[in-house]
Amino acid sequence: MSDNVIFITGHKNPDTDSICSAIGYAALKGEGYAAGRAGELNPETQFVLERFGLAAPELLRNVAGSEIILVDHNEAGQAVDGIADAKIIEILDHHKIGGLQTAEPILFCNLPVGCTATILTLFYHQNGKKPEPAVAGALCSAILSDTLAFRSPTCTELDKETATKLAAIAGIVDVEAYAKEMFMAGSELGNKTEKEILYLDFKKFTAGDTTFGVGQVSSMSGEELQALKPRMEAYMKDSFSEHGADMLFFMLTDIMDESTDLIYCGEGAEAAVNAAFTSDAPDRIYLKGVMSRKKQIVPQLTEALK
Amino acid sequence: MSDNVIFITGHKNPDTDSICSAIGYAALKGEGYAAGRAGELNPETQFVLERFGLAAPELLRNVAGSEIILVDHNEAGQAVDGIADAKIIEILDHHKIGGLQTAEPILFCNLPVGCTATILTLFYHQNGKKPEPAVAGALCSAILSDTLAFRSPTCTELDKETATKLAAIAGIVDVEAYAKEMFMAGSELGNKTEKEILYLDFKKFTAGDTTFGVGQVSSMSGEELQALKPRMEAYMKDSFSEHGADMLFFMLTDIMDESTDLIYCGEGAEAAVNAAFTSDAPDRIYLKGVMSRKKQIVPQLTEALK
Numbered sequence: 001m002s003d004n005v006i007f008i009t010g011h012k013n014p015d016t017d018s019i020c021s022a023i024g025y026a027a028l029k030g031e032g033y034a035a036g037r038a039g040e041l042n043p044e045t046q047f048v049l050e051r052f053g054l055a056a057p058e059l060l061r062n063v064a065g066s067e068i069i070l071v072d073h074n075e076a077g078q079a080v081d082g083i084a085d086a087k088i089i090e091i092l093d094h095h096k097i098g099g100l101q102t103a104e105p106i107l108f109c110n111l112p113v114g115c116t117a118t119i120l121t122l123f124y125h126q127n128g129k130k131p132e133p134a135v136a137g138a139l140c141s142a143i144l145s146d147t148l149a150f151r152s153p154t155c156t157e158l159d160k161e162t163a164t165k166l167a168a169i170a171g172i173v174d175v176e177a178y179a180k181e182m183f184m185a186g187s188e189l190g191n192k193t194e195k196e197i198l199y200l201d202f203k204k205f206t207a208g209d210t211t212f213g214v215g216q217v218s219s220m221s222g223e224e225l226q227a228l229k230p231r232m233e234a235y236m237k238d239s240f241s242e243h244g245a246d247m248l249f250f251m252l253t254d255i256m257d258e259s260t261d262l263i264y265c266g267e268g269a270e271a272a273v274n275a276a277f278t279s280d281a282p283d284r285i286y287l288k289g290v291m292s293r294k295k296q297i298v299p300q301l302t303e304a305l306k
Numbered sequence: 307m308s309d310n311v312i313f314i315t316g317h318k319n320p321d322t323d324s325i326c327s328a329i330g331y332a333a334l335k336g337e338g339y340a341a342g343r344a345g346e347l348n349p350e351t352q353f354v355l356e357r358f359g360l361a362a363p364e365l366l367r368n369v370a371g372s373e374i375i376l377v378d379h380n381e382a383g384q385a386v387d388g389i390a391d392a393k394i395i396e397i398l399d400h401h402k403i404g405g406l407q408t409a410e411p412i413l414f415c416n417l418p419v420g421c422t423a424t425i426l427t428l429f430y431h432q433n434g435k436k437p438e439p440a441v442a443g444a445l446c447s448a449i450l451s452d453t454l455a456f457r458s459p460t461c462t463e464l465d466k467e468t469a470t471k472l473a474a475i476a477g478i479v480d481v482e483a484y485a486k487e488m489f490m491a492g493s494e495l496g497n498k499t500e501k502e503i504l505y506l507d508f509k510k511f512t513a514g515d516t517t518f519g520v521g522q523v524s525s526m527s528g529e530e531l532q533a534l535k536p537r538m539e540a541y542m543k544d545s546f547s548e549h550g551a552d553m554l555f556f557m558l559t560d561i562m563d564e565s566t567d568l569i570y571c572g573e574g575a576e577a578a579v580n581a582a583f584t585s586d587a588p589d590r591i592y593l594k595g596v597m598s599r600k601k602q603i604v605p606q607l608t609e610a611l612k
Binding site for chain 2: 103
């Protein structure tokens with residue numbers, strides 16, 4: 001890890017927003033700053049970086065003793081190792097406020113929009129700058145990814161406008177077609193083990209004394225998800241004790257149908273699900289209109305588990 | 307307490323920034339929002355509101371069950387009663403990040419500048435609006451108050467520029483003379499009991515298992531402060547158990563001399579002070595250049611108490 005730069009990094013198990021917003025903010029900040037990452041790239045993000053000819057950020061193993069800028073998260077539990085002994089100097093995010101503390105006043109800009117890349121684009125505007133085409137492509141991809149191509153309820157008008165402007169800079173002519181291509185590239189579910197699929201996009205949360213993990217896969221193909229569902233149910237049950245959580249939840253999100261099948265295991269998980277949600281299908285937890293872990297799953301489970 | 311508006315409020319024991327930023331943000335937000343306050347007005351703030359013909363915000367006794375916007379603080383311990391059962395929907399602040407949690411993503415704008423009113427003025431600008439002269443006067447006063455008329459190390463260029471622009475809108479011709487008048491009006495130390503003086507601007511903090519309170523008075527008159535010092539030392543010792551803290555610290559800040567005399571009581575307080583500071587005078591804790599509790603006292607004590 002280079003000593004002479006300040007790293008900008010997203011969360012562990014980084015998604016496209018965590019990687020692309022780190023790249024975008026490092027490009028805006030310029031000399032003395034570099035993009036980092038707190039884990040391996042997922043296939044969707046690999047597709048995006050290859051598409052726009054961008055290098056992967058440096059993998060950060062431990063940031064203890066460093067100054068660090070966080071993007072796309074503001075909870076210690078989701079951050080790179082060593083965060084408790086690092087000096088957080090800025091945070092740009094769009095999630096719930098997660099209880100971090102600092103010793104001194106810092107820039108902490110959290111906006112209720114669909115994507116950190118949208119906030120970053122505001123920062124470019126504020127500084128009278130325009131991202132390079134490749135960076136604009138990465139930021140546009142992050143917005144499409146986080147908002148499921150504007151279908152997620154987290155998506156705001158600002159996200160749409162921003163992605164459209166970025167697409168123009170990046171030379172993306174048909175945004176919907178590009179999004180579909182990106183989601184397909186990201187959905188290499190067939191080649192993966194159940195464990196890899198669980199951890200593609202997995203976060204842990206705490207409600208009272210209960211720790212619960214929530215994973216999510218999104219796919220353009222409902223058939224792919226229905227084939228995957230029994231495999232994941234069996235794997236979560238068999239491997240339950242390995243994941244260090246009291247309950248596990250997994251969202252199979254069908255982008256085109258705008259719905260989620262929620263599967264779960266662990267004592268109390270069924271009761272929490274029944275308290276939190278009303279299923280639209282009698283025989284399964286089929287949640288029509290539910291696509292956002294952050295807005296439509298975690299707050300409801302947190303409330304039910306209190 | 308009116309049910310049909312969303313209140314915007316600063317911290318308990320409100321200072322001029324907490325009151326004036328609430329007024330300024332309610333004016334910007336318009337219909338459906340109102341300024342609230344989490345305690346009695348101090349004499350400085352009374353002077354400011356009278357000067358610009360502004361009404362005092364509504365006193366909030368308990369905000370449980372309400373939606374609420376916080377300005378000038380982001381720690382539950384400093385907030386109005388009932389905050390744990392309120393829904394915080396926005397936070398504008400310029401302090402360290404204090405560990406609050408929300409269930410959903412919200413606007414949380416914390417900037418490392420000298421005053422919340424400076425951030426608010428950016429929000430006016432962002433919205434293409436200009437504060438009314440009376441509101442501009444209040445916001446300008448808040449910046450002068452928080453930055454000790456630009457002398458505090460927390461003061462940034464943006465604070466200076468912003469206060470200067472606001473002064474022009476408000477018709478304040480000589481900013482330095484106005485600041486002096488405001489500080490004099492605020493410094494009614496002679497008429498107050500020691501207890502009232504301790505609580506004029508008093509905040510509690512936690513470091514590990516230790517709770518400590520830090521009060522501050524700032525004065526344009528060093529003589530006034532030297533007369534006050536033995537009174538406060540005796541009072542803090544006699545009343546120590548009443549204040550619900552393991553240690554008490556009190557800053558006598560001389561604005562013209564740009565220095566602070568720090569007095570304290572409680573087991574371990576002397577050790578913490580000796581670990582945290584090097585006094586510039588042999589016989590007392592005289593801290594030349596120290597004027598900011600937030601930047602120059604609390605982080606150092608927190609570190610020493612860890």
